[in-house]
Amino acid sequence: MxxxxxxxxxxxxxxxxxxxxxxxxxxxxxxxxxxxxxxxxxxxDPDGTVLALADMMRKKVSMPAHLMYDGRDENLFDHFSAVAQRLGVYTAKDYADILEFLVARWEVEKLTGLSGEGHKAQDYVCGLPARIRRLEERAHARAKQAPPVPFSWIYDREVKL
Missing domain, CATH: 1.10.1220 (Arc Repressor Mutant)
Known part of the structure; x- marks a missing residue:
């Protein structure tokens, strides 16, 4: 990274x-x-925390940059993210690695005494890194077919997504 x-x-x-x-x-x-x-x-509060973590991950963590707008490109953040992914600046693999690190650091897999919903949340959170990696593989295949997109801040130069 x-x-x-x-x-x-x-x-x-x-x-x-x-x-x-x-x-x-x-x-x-x-x-x-x-x-x-x-x-x-x-x-x-292991039960409440794993429930909150799963809820947050289901709702997706949004970066403030997702509001980026240059007055023309409605999908500017998506295009910017695709370029960052292609260049290896920040990738879905990085995201999965970070999540995997945190799940291990917090010992989410070892939590005990959880409610039924807590166990479901635990399974969801612990399975997310592998799921993200599978989605990345599919997205990588689709990205190879994406057309270049102009970015206004570099004088409309087209950049391969």
Missing amino acids: GTQHGLPKEHGDLKLAQICGIIAADEKRHETAYTKIVEKLFEI
């Missing part, structure tokens, strides 16, 4: 690489804080 600041450096943009490195360090601090908070929630 170090690609976020590796790509600019590879292409000679050291300032952008530095900016991306700062952002990545900040993201790492958020990850550490949220991981510890949820870890504590699992200690205090």
Whole structure:
């Protein structure tokens, strides 16, 4: 996952690489804080926490960037995400790996004393990384057939999705 600041450096943009490195360090601090908070929630209320986690994952985690709009492209975030996926900046595999790491870190598979709904939520959450990987394989095959799309912020240059 170090690609976020590796790509600019590879292409000679050291300032952008530095900016991306700062952002990545900040993201790492958020990850550490949220991981510890949820870890504590699992200690205090395993059933409620696994239910909340499953609910959040079913509703999908949306990044603020999904609201991106350039005044023309209604699917701008989808197109931007497809390019990021193709370049390896942030992929569905990364997402599955992160989720797998968190499920293991929080020992979700080992939770006991759950309600019936809690067990269903546990199964759902623990099965998500594999499901995401299968979906990625299908999406990867479809992406090979996608036409290039112009991006307004690079003067309508067409970029392969």
